[in-house]
Amino acid sequence: MRKFRIAIAASILLLAGMVGWLATEINRSQRNLSDQPFGVAFALTGQDEQPITEQALRGRPALIFFGFTHCPEICPTTLYEMDGWLKEADPAGDKVRAFFVTVDPERDTPEVLAEYVPAMSDRVFGITGEPAEIERVLKGYRVYARRVPTEDGEYTMDHTAAVYLLDGQGRFRGTISYGEEAESAISKIRDLIGKG
Incomplete structure (x- = not known):
């Protein structure tokens, strides 16, 4: 039972880390997009x-x-x-x-x-x-x-x-x-x- 709880806790930490990384990447890409001119040269x-x-x-x-x-x-x-x-x-x-x-x-x-x-x-x-x-x-x-x-x-x-x-x-x-x-x-x- 103790190993199961440790595995669950490790999974939650891993998932939280992945969510945090994903949120950081999304924010970074949105920031980069908003820093560039929109559209195309014409x-x-x-x-x-x-x-x-x-x-x-x-x-x-x-x-x-x-x-x-x-x-x-x-x-x-x-x-x-x-x-x-x-x-x-x-x-x-x-x-x-x-x-x-x-x-x-x-x-x-x-x-x-x-x-x-x-x-x-x-x-x-x-x-x-x-x-x-x-x-x-x-x-x-x-x-x-x-x-x-x-x-x-x-x-x-x-x-x-x-x-x-x-x-x-x-x-x-x-x-x-x-x-x-x-x-x-x-x-x-x-x-x-x-x-x-």
Whole structure:
């Protein structure tokens, strides 16, 4: 019986040690992930027809929303709401940047974005690019996007509807969910600005 108790105690100590090691490793890997810029390097095109890279997401905090111009509700609503959040959290417009990256580059040319995005907000900048490069960026930023055929022979896009929050070093700092209360969204943006 004594040997059995010793074996149980040793097993518990071993298990506790393994759990402690695993917790340490998880914390270390999360810390390392949060210390690195989020996403991937990219070479895309802005709504002004000029090249744009991931460096646009450095220096100041950034909001990124992935959507498309033919979107019936989620995208225009989110862009309109982003405009209000940004004007409340950063009235001068010099502390945070905001980007709308298309998930539908075949239809969303720079010219289309230059007309669509400013109609929703003068605080958000549209980005497009070659379909293969957009696909690579979507994967790198862990964005879900899928073309869905419609009955009229056209298509729509299913896609992630959250706004990504990145700090001034391009590190992931959270999201704003579609339909989130304005007060919560503004608070998150202010907090992001505070962290730089």
